[in-house]
Amino acid sequence: MKFMSYTGLALIVALLMQPAFGTEQSDMQAAQIAETKQAELEKMRQRIADLQKDLEQTSASQSEAADALRDSERAISKNKRRLSELSTQQRSAILAHKNLQQRSRHLERDLQGQQEMLGKLLYQQYLGGGQQQEFVKLLFSDPNQTMRDVQYYQYIARSRALWLTAMRKNLQHVNEVTAEHQQKTIELTSLHAEEQMQKRELEKDRITRQQVIKQYAQQLKQQRREINRLQQNEARLAQLLKKLAELLASQQSDNHSTANSFEQRHDFEKLRGRLTLPVNGIVTNKFGDTRPDSTIQWKGLQLRAASGQVVKTIAAGLVVYADWLRGFGNLLIVDHGKGYMSLYANNETLYKQVGDALQGGDTIAAVGNSGGNEDFGLYFELRHEGKQLDPMKWLKPMEIAAH
Numbered sequence: 001m002k003f004m005s006y007t008g009l010a011l012i013v014a015l016l017m018q019p020a021f022g023t024e025q026s027d028m029q030a031a032q033i034a035e036t037k038q039a040e041l042e043k044m045r046q047r048i049a050d051l052q053k054d055l056e057q058t059s060a061s062q063s064e065a066a067d068a069l070r071d072s073e074r075a076i077s078k079n080k081r082r083l084s085e086l087s088t089q090q091r092s093a094i095l096a097h098k099n100l101q102q103r104s105r106h107l108e109r110d111l112q113g114q115q116e117m118l119g120k121l122l123y124q125q126y127l128g129g130g131q132q133q134e135f136v137k138l139l140f141s142d143p144n145q146t147m148r149d150v151q152y153y154q155y156i157a158r159s160r161a162l163w164l165t166a167m168r169k170n171l172q173h174v175n176e177v178t179a180e181h182q183q184k185t186i187e188l189t190s191l192h193a194e195e196q197m198q199k200r201e202l203e204k205d206r207i208t209r210q211q212v213i214k215q216y217a218q219q220l221k222q223q224r225r226e227i228n229r230l231q232q233n234e235a236r237l238a239q240l241l242k243k244l245a246e247l248l249a250s251q252q253s254d255n256h257s258t259a260n261s262f263e264q265r266h267d268f269e270k271l272r273g274r275l276t277l278p279v280n281g282i283v284t285n286k287f288g289d290t291r292p293d294s295t296i297q298w299k300g301l302q303l304r305a306a307s308g309q310v311v312k313t314i315a316a317g318l319v320v321y322a323d324w325l326r327g328f329g330n331l332l333i334v335d336h337g338k339g340y341m342s343l344y345a346n347n348e349t350l351y352k353q354v355g356d357a358l359q360g361g362d363t364i365a366a367v368g369n370s371g372g373n374e375d376f377g378l379y380f381e382l383r384h385e386g387k388q389l390d391p392m393k394w395l396k397p398m399e400i401a402a403h
Contacts, residue, residue, distance in 0.1 A: 041355040044251055044354065044355055045355055048320070052323050068212045069212050070324050072205050072208040074323070077347070079198050080202065080348065081351050083195065086191055086194060086195045087195075093184055093187050094188065104181065227295060230327070233326060233327025233328065234296070237343075244320050248335060267337075268315060268340040272393070274396055275314045275391075275396065275399070276395065276399050277303060277391075278342075279310070279380075280309070281304050281309070281377060283303055285301065287388075300388065301379070301380045303377050303378045304375060305367045306367065308368075309367040311365040316359050317334040318356070319332060319335075319352045319354055320333050320341075322354055325371075328345035330365070331345045331347070332347065332352065332364055334358060340384050341383045342381070343381040344378060345379040345381075346371050347368050348367065348368025348369070352365075
């Protein structure tokens with residue numbers, strides 16, 4: 001029987017440990033998958049960064065007005081993205097700080113209540129004349145009364161032990177919450193200091209950009225009307241998209257087991273006639289129309305909108321490009337899978353980076369006039385396997401009617 005008892009106990013222990021072991025194993029697998037995905041993401045970002053360098057090195061003279069804007073407009077986008085991240089972190093830290101304060105108040109009230117209850121238990125024991133005297137009385141008492149008294153004292157002893165244990169735990173929790181509270185205070189101070197620094201840097205970059213625009217005003221105006229320049233910009237974009245498609249295909253073939261990390265499962269083709277424009281603006285052109293003072297046709301839509309207005313992705317996808325490109329300023333490109341891509345250009349701020357997964361309607365940028373444009377707005381394109389698509393044919397009927 002004793003052998004059977006130990007065997008039963010061993011089985012119970014084994015059964016109890018099995019889920020824990022399985023959980024630990026699954027956690028390790030999840031960590032390995034996350035590490036692999038992160039390595040693939042870093043590899044992808046590096047390859048796209050190398051691609052951007054190649055484009056810049058093979059471009060024409062680096063002294064052109066548009067290129068003079070590059071560093072300041074890149075810096076403005078980077079600083080504003082960091083300010084947005086800091087703002088999110090601050091909101092989270094403030095909320096956590098408030099929750100810690102509330103939790104601390106609750107713990108203090110619980111602790112005070114426990115102290116009062118323990119005091120009452122000790123007072124009841126004191127009124128009884130002390131444990132030793134009570135035991136002497138019990139020897140000469142009625143047996144039935146003695147049993148009731150023994151149970152009563154056992155109850156008091158157990159209650160006192162329980163309250164003492166609860167008090168110790170609450171004291172430990174109070175100390176932990178106090179330490180977390182202090183850490184959050186330090187974190188908030190640090191975030192505020194970094195925010196102020198980023199604001200100063202942003203102001204410097206804006207002043208630099210204004211100086212560049214003032215210095216190259218005439219040259220920028222001329223470049224906007226040069227047919228050859230516009231053709232070069234379009235050729236540069238076409239080359240970028242071709243290289244990106246090759247890079248994504250190569251990335252997937254290099255990582256067969258995790259190719260789905262970068263392959264969107266959404267069928268973009270089914271979204272025809274169901275999309276909304278990425279920004280609430282005024283459409284100033286039609287797809288295929290000739291640009292003013294030029295023979296070049298529009299390959300997308302120019303949407304006039306207020307500076308800083310949010311830009312949203314039209315559908316789920318993966319950010320495959322988020323950088324400055326001559327003629328398009330701060331440009332963000334989203335891969336929607338199966339050869340479909342959407343392009344968002346002339347932004348002031350790019351909030352997303354290469355490798356970020358998006359849901360439809362996610363905020364990805366802020367409207368600007370980067371790339372040497374006079375007016376604020378967003379330039380938007382849709383492409384399939386590199387070929388331009390008319391975005392108006394993909395919009396909801398109500399959206400088309402509104403424009």
